[in-house]
Amino acid sequence: MTEKEFELKRIEQEFSKCPVIPFCNVKSPEEIMIPMADGLSLRTILYRPDVEVSVPTIVVRTCYPKSDYIYRATALKYAKRGFAYIYQYCRGTGGSEGEWEPNVNERADGKQTIDWVCAQSWVKNAGYCGCSYLAMAGWSISDILPEKVKTLYLTHYGTFRHVSAYKDGLFRHDILTGWTMENAGYPIVADYLDSCRYRPHISVDKDLWGKEISWYREYITSTDADDPYWHKGVWQMLSEVPTKVKVPLFVGESWYDHHLGSAIKSWLSLPEETRRYSTFFIGAWDHGYNMRLEGKKYKDARNDDILRSFEWFYQILVEEKLPEGKVKMYLTGADTWISRKEFRDVNAHKKQMYLGKKHANGSYALKTEIESAEDRFDFTYDPEHPVMSHGAESLLYTKEGIGSLLQDSPGTRSDVVSCISGPLSEDMDIVGQIKMHLTVSTDGDDTAFVFKIMEMTEEGKSYNIRTGITTLGYRNGNKTRISYTPGEVVEIVIDSWDVAYRIKKGSRIRVDITSSDFPQYAIHSNYAGCWSKQKQSKIANQTVYFGGKHTSWLEIPLLSE
Numbered sequence: 001m002t003e004k005e006f007e008l009k010r011i012e013q014e015f016s017k018c019p020v021i022p023f024c025n026v027k028s029p030e031e032i033m034i035p036m037a038d039g040l041s042l043r044t045i046l047y048r049p050d051v052e053v054s055v056p057t058i059v060v061r062t063c064y065p066k067s068d069y070i071y072r073a074t075a076l077k078y079a080k081r082g083f084a085y086i087y088q089y090c091r092g093t094g095g096s097e098g099e100w101e102p103n104v105n106e107r108a109d110g111k112q113t114i115d116w117v118c119a120q121s122w123v124k125n126a127g128y129c130g131c132s133y134l135a136m137a138g139w140s141i142s143d144i145l146p147e148k149v150k151t152l153y154l155t156h157y158g159t160f161r162h163v164s165a166y167k168d169g170l171f172r173h174d175i176l177t178g179w180t181m182e183n184a185g186y187p188i189v190a191d192y193l194d195s196c197r198y199r200p201h202i203s204v205d206k207d208l209w210g211k212e213i214s215w216y217r218e219y220i221t222s223t224d225a226d227d228p229y230w231h232k233g234v235w236q237m238l239s240e241v242p243t244k245v246k247v248p249l250f251v252g253e254s255w256y257d258h259h260l261g262s263a264i265k266s267w268l269s270l271p272e273e274t275r276r277y278s279t280f281f282i283g284a285w286d287h288g289y290n291m292r293l294e295g296k297k298y299k300d301a302r303n304d305d306i307l308r309s310f311e312w313f314y315q316i317l318v319e320e321k322l323p324e325g326k327v328k329m330y331l332t333g334a335d336t337w338i339s340r341k342e343f344r345d346v347n348a349h350k351k352q353m354y355l356g357k358k359h360a361n362g363s364y365a366l367k368t369e370i371e372s373a374e375d376r377f378d379f380t381y382d383p384e385h386p387v388m389s390h391g392a393e394s395l396l397y398t399k400e401g402i403g404s405l406l407q408d409s410p411g412t413r414s415d416v417v418s419c420i421s422g423p424l425s426e427d428m429d430i431v432g433q434i435k436m437h438l439t440v441s442t443d444g445d446d447t448a449f450v451f452k453i454m455e456m457t458e459e460g461k462s463y464n465i466r467t468g469i470t471t472l473g474y475r476n477g478n479k480t481r482i483s484y485t486p487g488e489v490v491e492i493v494i495d496s497w498d499v500a501y502r503i504k505k506g507s508r509i510r511v512d513i514t515s516s517d518f519p520q521y522a523i524h525s526n527y528a529g530c531w532s533k534q535k536q537s538k539i540a541n542q543t544v545y546f547g548g549k550h551t552s553w554l555e556i557p558l559l560s561e
Helices: 003-016 065-079 106-118 133-139 161-165 173-182 192-197 201-209 214-221 233-244 260-269 305-318
Strands: 030-035 041-047 055-062 084-089 123-131 149-155 249-254 279-283 326-331 336-340 350-358 364-367 375-381 417-420 428-432 435-442 448-456 462-471 490-495 499-503 508-514 540-546 553-557
Touching: 003 065, 003 305, 030 106, 041 065, 041 106, 055 065, 055 106, 055 133, 055 305, 065 084, 065 305, 106 123, 106 133, 106 233, 123 133, 123 305, 133 149, 133 233, 149 305, 161 173, 161 233, 161 260, 173 192, 173 214, 192 201, 201 214, 233 260, 249 260, 249 305, 326 428, 326 499, 350 375, 350 540, 364 508, 428 553, 435 448, 435 508, 448 490, 462 490, 462 499, 508 553
Parallel strands: 055 084, 055 123, 123 149, 149 249, 249 279, 279 326, 364 417
Antiparallel strands: 030 041, 041 084, 326 336, 350 364, 350 553, 375 540, 417 508, 428 499, 435 490, 435 540, 435 553, 448 462, 448 508
16 A cells, blocks of 8 residues: 555545534635735635635645645545635645745744635634644744634644754754755755764755755754844744744654753743643654554554544534543553643652662662662763664654654673663552652763663563653753763763653563764764764763762652552
């Protein structure tokens, strides 16, 4: 089955379960060019039911003409059920005039378009729908909507770009380098991993891709959260709009979508009154809604977003009912969904597990008591031989590496140190941010530390739950780079994105500690300074201290009863 056949079949199957059966004939699709304020016009396609009354209307703005068949198939299903469905191509794409420049025109063009839609006499009310870039286009106008727009259904996008681009000074290659290579506006034939490894990365565009890409250079040199680049133009606008949204939102995400961290911050930035009628829905698929859970049953986990979005719009636009606000999330490993009023439980109990003595098999203990005697372990980190990302949450281009996946056995690499607990006496339901507290030093000018928490089953198979990374230059939440003296012993906290996961009774908790996770994150050179300007790398000798006065421990948030 081709991808096109699969997608069309999925649309057909989802709408076959729709309680609203087709009852309208559909007018012939219309194509018009809607003029923008600067004189350019954008190609817009309209599907309308053949009725004489004003109708609820769905609006979509997209930059992906290869998906035209999906928009048309979806539009037809809506129109047969009494909705108008309008989709428009962003400027410079799909027959729209102008030059394609990602992100910067969506607020102005979107505002012009939504005003045009709402001015039509046949539009009763309207909702906006979009996933990924299409959701970004929706967020861009979410605070400047005409009265007729009653809701937005936005999935797999967050409005805080720096969160999506960086973690403590390290660039998320697999999101933005991969996306840039596919959406540069011209063909790039260079090898992806070679491109990510290239030093100094600031010149990868000219040296490997053929010409300078100014907007990519701004990404890779604006390392600090406080850099002016993130506080002007489209990124400043997007970071502010959640606080101003007044209509109900459906915010859809996944534990294995690269926008999750930013989307969480967007949700938490919404006014309390808006969240009262909004939904935050988090599944266990990847950015393309594919299930990414190895070694687990997931009968109740599969995505049905096509039908869910229709039901959302039907309730608000047709029945004219406000939804009850909630957070609904999939509990991986339990194959069930949990609902709550707030995203994070501030009163949740947190379990602490401490690094302990070395086992005979070469791994270290993970226990509930602090080791009385001081101890340490050492490993050597070579940036030229990074640990490759496998089992991750912040991947896009390297699709095969995302999700909760079977991991290598402990001891596979000398630069990865495993710490393993005893068997659990009962199920452990983790909900929230897992954090790793480490006391460390290095002989480098700067470096990175990574942790990966896993469930090790009774059969000895390990499946990742979450990863986290930090650098000494941006340790402990610093938004700008701070200094580090080689050999200095410092305490660091490595946080992860939130997760909901059940570790089964009899399983063990395994934590791996290392210094790279590539290409989920850029490879740290072990030199201080902006990562993209480093011309070379060097080996670093890493030390983790535990026991006695040096506490290194895992912090696990548990689901409240």
